[in-house]
Amino acid sequence: MNIGVIGTGYVGLVAGTCFAETGNEVICVDIDEAKIAALKSGKVPIYEPGLEELVRRNLDEQRLSFTTDLEAAVQKSEILFIAVGTPQAPDGSADMDQALATARAIARAMNSPKIIVNKSTVPVGTADRLRTLIRGLTPHRFWVLSNPEFMKEGAAVEDFMKPDRVVLGGEDAEAIEVVKELYEPFVRTGNPILVMGTRSAEMSKYAANAMLATKISFINEVSNLCEKLGADVNEVRRAIGLDRRIGPHFIFAGVGYGGSCFPKDVRAMIAMGIPGLELPLLRAVESVNERQKLVLVEKVKNHFGRDLSGRAFAVWGLSFKPRTDDMRDAPSIPVIEALLAAGARVQVHDPEAENEARKIFGERVIYHQRNYDALKGADALLVITEWNEFRRPNFQTIKKMLKTPVIFDGRNIYDPVDLRKLGFTYYSIGRRDG
Ligand SMILES: NC(=O)c1ccc[n+]([C@@H]2O[C@H](COP(=O)([O-])OP(=O)(O)OC[C@H]3O[C@@H](n4cnc5c(N)ncnc54)[C@H](O)[C@@H]3O)[C@@H](O)[C@H]2O)c1
Incomplete structure (x- = not known):
């Protein structure tokens, strides 16, 4: 399949490279000229284990290419993945400028029917918003799907190659089928591709990150109490982690969570709060983390x-x-x-x-x-x-x-x-x- 990936950061570069690795022809697009120039010569501008080797191999075998020319990439591709940043806006919500600009640019460049798949972490309702936006800008047929990404930095290639699950949100069965096929090589060991509505898919990403952040803030709060009361959080962690309802992961006490996702996604979820529907748990997760x-x-x-x-x-x-x-x-x-x-x-x-x-x-x-x-x-x-x-x-x-x-x-x-x-x-x- 011919695939275009817009945004060549941690997510876009890993996804694009792994799609090329399974035999697709992939064009990765970015507005950052220096990044594209480096990638063209096989230099990966981020540190991610195993990635540079894969990029070089797929470049050499001409399944993977890099460009700043979004229009050309759109015109050559049947499926377009949006993987641009959604950083934190000043009010805590997800800043949608890059994603909206990308959707507009795709719409204006379209020359034939396209499946547009959003991989960026975006507020619930974004697929609907993109559909309306694109419909106003092109006479061509298109479908907008949601495909949130669950990879972990530091193990992103491994996670993409062997995901615990793939989440695919969409309302059109044929478009879903096309993207499902693309993912089949990655789920050969039987891990599921979960198909659902776009809003559920969008929410799944925030709920996953918020749950993980909650586990960390929870154990950090327990650790502060342990310290005052003469208990040892490591002993407590082992004791509770063996309970299968709790599990051993993400209950290590420390100096708090950080990174490009948990802090901004927890804040964005808080910012999604609808008047009259407070989210006190998430606010507490955040403030425990800031203190920690x-x-x-x-x-x-x-x-x-x-x-x-x-x-x-x-x-x-x-x-x-x-x-x-x-x-x-x-x-x-x-x-x-x-x-x-x-x-x-x-x-x-x-x-x-x-x-x-x-x-x-x-x-x-x-x-x-x-x-x-x-x-x-x-x-x-x-x-x-x-x-x-x-x-x-x-x-x-x-x-x-x-x-x-x-x-x-x-x-x-x-x-x-x-x-x-x-x-x-x-x-x-x-x-x-x-
Ligand atoms: N980093 C992660 O581990 C991770 C994991 C899962 C999901 N996500 C989500 O995926 C999305 C991307 O995250 P990331 O960490 O890869 O971001 P990033 O900031 O590393 O990369 C985004 C890239 O998009 C490019 N870009 C911005 N506007 C563009 C445009 N109009 N056209 C072309 N390129 C453009 C930027 O130059 C940049 O290279 C975010 O929504 C993030 O929340 C990230």
Whole structure:
């Protein structure tokens, strides 16, 4: 099939590349000329495991191409995926400017019937809105479907290739059938393609992210209580996670959730609230998360005093989670800003996110390529993102490099008893710290 994917970010690039990998001819479109130029030469501008290799192979085999020419891509394609950004608007709602501009541009470029599939995370009712918009701009037949994306950054290729489920919203059986066929190679192990109304499909994406964010805020709230009452959130997590009704995933206490999706999608869902229909649970999920991001800084100040001038801190991990360079709404940002505001010097290391971090902190922090180098002369180490390489470090080296052996672990990756034996003062989240 000939496919056009508009928007070549995390979602569009992964989806387009994986559709090419299964034999389709895919044109990926973006308005960002530098991004398209890099992609044309096989350079992937984001860090996503396994993606660059797939992009190169499909480029070489001429099933995948990149362009800024939306009109040409629309005219060559039978199916068009919209995968542009829907960032947060100032009032918390989803900013629909990119999606609406894309729909208009598709409509104006149409030369024959097209199936338009929206993959961006958009408010309920968007497919209907796009239908009305496009109908006003083209005489050609078209269908608008909703196909929300559930991939996780850091494992996006794997998730796209083997999704737990594919959700397809639409009202026209023939158009649904065409898109279903496209997805068949990805669900050969029997995971379902769920067909539903477009509004249910749109809501499913927000409900999934809000549920996951709720689990995180829930366990963080429990962790704060654990700490005050002498319980250990890790022990509690294991105990509740084995209950099949609860499950073991997404109940790890830490410095709060971040990233390009959970914060904005929870806020967008709150903004969907209809007058008279308050959403108090989601508001609480958000406010617990905002507070949680600064729990570790409070521990630093309780240890070193509120004025941190003259102090230096090493920070390991900047991206919002491991295996990505994405810094959008990363908890490391408020943590580092709070340390800087209290007068501290901050020395950072991240395996992949340094370039993204530079766009946020500029020269206000000191960057190190090796994790141990960031420790030199620091009063303490803060671990903010649980990259695998931080899990079993050489603690003797850490002790030697730090001015004082103090660790603030925002992801509970170390053992309090072990660290105490090694002579560290250790703080973590919701545990009896040694
Ligand atoms: N990142 C994720 O893990 C993830 C997962 C599931 C769903 N989503 C959703 O998918 C959508 C895309 O997310 P993303 O993280 O890939 O965004 P992104 O910001 O990484 O990429 C969006 C791309 O669209 C391009 N773009 C904007 N306007 C355009 C236009 N008019 N024509 C062509 N290109 C245009 C931008 O230049 C950018 O490259 C969002 O709605 C997001 O909420 C994201």
